Amino acid sequence: MKTINKFFSSILIMFLGLSVVSCTDGNDWGLDSAFDRLFGVGEDDITVETTATTATVTFSAMSATKDSLYFVIEVSKDSLYDEIAMGGERAKVFGLNKEIRKSPVVLTGLDGDSKYYMRIKTMSDTKAESKWVYYKEGESFKTQAEQIFDEVLADDYTDSEVTLRWNAPADSVTNILVVQGTDTTDYVLTETDKAEQTHTFTGLTPLTTYTFIIYNGEAKRGTQTVTTSAAPPAASYTEYLDADIERFNQALMDEILSKAQAATGSGNVSVTIVFPADKTIEVIGDDTQSDPGALTVPDGMSVNFFGRGGGETPVLRLLKSIDIAGSHNFITFQHLKIVDDGSGANYLINQSKACTVDKIEFTDCEVSGMKNTFFRLQGSEAKVINNLVIDNCLMHDLGSGYSFIHVDDNGNQAVYVNNIKMTNSTFWNICVTGKTFIYSEKVNMNSIYMEYCTFYNNNGSGQYFIDFNDKTYGPETFSVFNCVFGKTPDEATNKNIRAKIEPEVVNSYCASDFYKSKGFPNITILDYTSDKLFVDPANADFHFISGTLDNSGAGDPRWWPAAE
Template sequence: MFVQFVWILILVLLKLRIMKLNRLLILLGLLNLLIVSCEDPNNWGYDPNYDNMYRPIHFDIVEERPTSVIVSFTGVIDATKYVFEFSEGDSLLFNNIVRTETALVDTLTAYKEESTVTATEYRLLFEDLHGTSRYSIRVKGVDDLTGKESGWTALCFDTPAEQIFTKVVPGITSATLQWDIEKEATNIKYGQLIQNDEPELDTDTLWIEDHQLTDTELQNGQLVISDLQIGTNYIAQILNDGILRGTYTFRTLGSSTSTLINVTPQDDINIVLANVAGTVEAPVDVTLAFEGGLVYKADEIIIPEGIKNIYLSGNIVNGINPVLEMSKFTFSAPMGNFYVQYMDVLSNGGSQFLIEIGNGNCFTNISFTGCTVREVPRSIIRMNSNDAMAESINIDNCILKNIGLSGYGLLNIGKAGTLNSISITDCTLWEIGDQIIDLRVALSEFEFSNCTFYNNETGIPKMFRLDKQPKMITITNCIFSGPNGGSKVNSGNSDYSGWLSYAGCYVTSDMVIDSREFNDAISLEYTSDDLFIDPTNGDFRFKPELKFDGEGVAGDPRWWAN
């Protein structure tokens, strides 16, 4: 463009006849300079030692898991492979390279393909990392044809804590620890949690033993620890050559301040309770200890005046709870806590309700934990007095079968002076009649979460009757399933759609919904027989070939794959 301009200028000057020869020569020289200056200004020489490819523009962590990580990176022009290096225990220093991985370009599938290589995104999963560890990771592109390499792009991340413990079953003075046998482990250390005198300080740990696992324990994935204290908080850690692979806190059964009584099947439980309540130390705390695999029979169990808190606690033997055949619990006077722990409570049909709270009976907590409760004609708990009071009712980690078949539902709260909260969590509800809860009083909080509900022969007309909206209500991560005796089912007794959500819950296709739907629930295209291994006979594990999205999230956790 500059050359054209100069020639035009020359022609103009000639035309005006004001140019002499020497001026013409000067202009021609300028023209030559301009021609030279229009050559490529970037045509420089270069040092072949620095003839490399550009490094990846983007490199990031998509998800950190206890033993794996998903990374995202963009491509490098002319790269035939990508090399990844991991350094453990430092922050971008790469002083401890523990692994090198190579990904060939022709084996990669773009996660997000763009018009240019440098904008195309790839994602890779790297497994077999250590939990609770810091890693530095870097990536470079390599061209195998020319030997050229890009520079490194690096970042660091922390893996969260791993958990290979699958279950901890507490006893009164013992605990059974179970873990995934596919995971390598060498030792388990456990200790007592000591509450610091200063509330703002963390809990201290008094370590008791660091146990080296035997071959038998590793094969079974189970360790029984003994000589623990009753009603005490403990922590257990499982490790593999110093690498922490799981942590579990638990509490032994019963109360540390109670009188411990080992009950035999020949004992009259009412006489045992009357004797301890008659001591001069009354009111007292009592722990009744029952042995797994044994059957205890009683009719009406009367909790006498003079007992402040009572724990009915079962020591599990070979995975079997103690069985208590009875009709009902009766309370002679107001008391504090009433706990039933790891017992198989079987109603003999002598009473419609397992617990009926009337008059001025007062409780702090009423709780069933780790139990199986069966064959109660109406409700496990009925509260029907304006003078009755309780802080909370909690049912956790229980199997509840054939309850409410004569009506009233699993829980029936008709009247109450005070009742703050009710929770039903991590439970399996199997053949439940009328409703899960009949609630006709004001309640601060109601939670129904991680439960598996299955009705095959029984027809439940509605899940919940909530005459008064709780101040806080949570119904989530549950599975509602079964043909329901051929009957349609409503989510509630009336329209609660303005405030009741079933988000995170699943409903199988064989459970036919009536006019009041399960708002925000996920409707499955398959039946309960398609979802569970053998629901009719109480096996609610998910069929592995189905690849159910709720695995590890929804339903009673006892049925999740380890």
């Protein structure tokens, strides 16, 4: 029995001894017995979550309340290792005032979009500090990109200028790097720039993409990418309309003419009229009368109607048509939406008075809603349009009474359009209850040229697609290159093209419900209808369904698949 009691007494003494060794206060953190120093934090347990200017660091550590236990964290843009002294030139040290006593901790004042290395040390007033413990064995983490730039609005840029604004104290920004392609320019901010928190870059190139990066020293603080707008067409005089304009009438047109004549000292002038973005402007002639007339382009005046970029495309809401009587070198419309939304214009151009115009051109426009038609020449007075050009346009939902382009003076050879050119454009729902797409009544032309165009649901039922009213008339050259034709409203008919020559057709296609194909020799007739060709033609989505014509290089390029 004594032997047994001695045995249990020995066991009890052993356990008591172990308990004394094991029960070290957790807040003492523990010592590395080999070197009589504090243990470091757990290397595998360090995690970092970043914003643009902060890093939240989490590590395995108990709250330090005894023995003044605390942690020091150093981050640096340079690599860190034991031989590097704490507090280098590109480093920040946190916790020297002993405020870091638990995890997690938020490190502030970091630079955005920057790479940092990090190490942590356990320290105490009463025990030797631990060794440095490195984040992911010396790997770096990266802060998120900072953005102190304000949003660039429509009024902040033109074809040659960009105004930037930012939100930051004057002492926290130094310069803006301007990047365009492979070219870079470093602009050092002035004290005025910094105080006003804005700068305008001038002398930029139209339709060019620039990236602006604002810095504080080497720290990137924000990035903005801006594409300048198109430049207004060249002219001897340019008029920028007020941003609050609501109506463009004859009085304003005549006032602009007088300014241009005074500026140039000439009666015949070329003028660019710039309409502000994000506006709908009514267009009318003499609006002092009970029955206001068409807006007249004064005789001898060549004019560019130009919509400014930098916002929503300006809308010209026609209350009446546009009268082009007289002589004009050019009348152009660029970057505009031109609409008759029931406002009463019925035509865009319905010309009965004599006129001579070398070029009428629509570029980057959307035209819709004219009840009767887009373009008409009528009456016995001489009317000559040398070139009618449509490029990069959307033309739709117009023309119930006439043809899309309509010349109808019963063979009067003094009334004609000499050349028609249509490129990179889409035409849909045109003259569905009207007549033909192009009509020239027994009057010859020099050329009709169509390239990279998409057509859908055009032409009146039982009408020719293109009609000169007699097969002895027509263009001297007729080209249809890289075009796609969707359905026509009517069923199969022999009325296709009535002209003295057939078109030259290259790389062009039509759906099986395009019933004018006999007029287009060498066109490729698909074995499916338009709704199997286009994604959603009824809602004006003419992208090709995959596996149809998506790699054909035909039709309006805006509907082609995005380049990979």
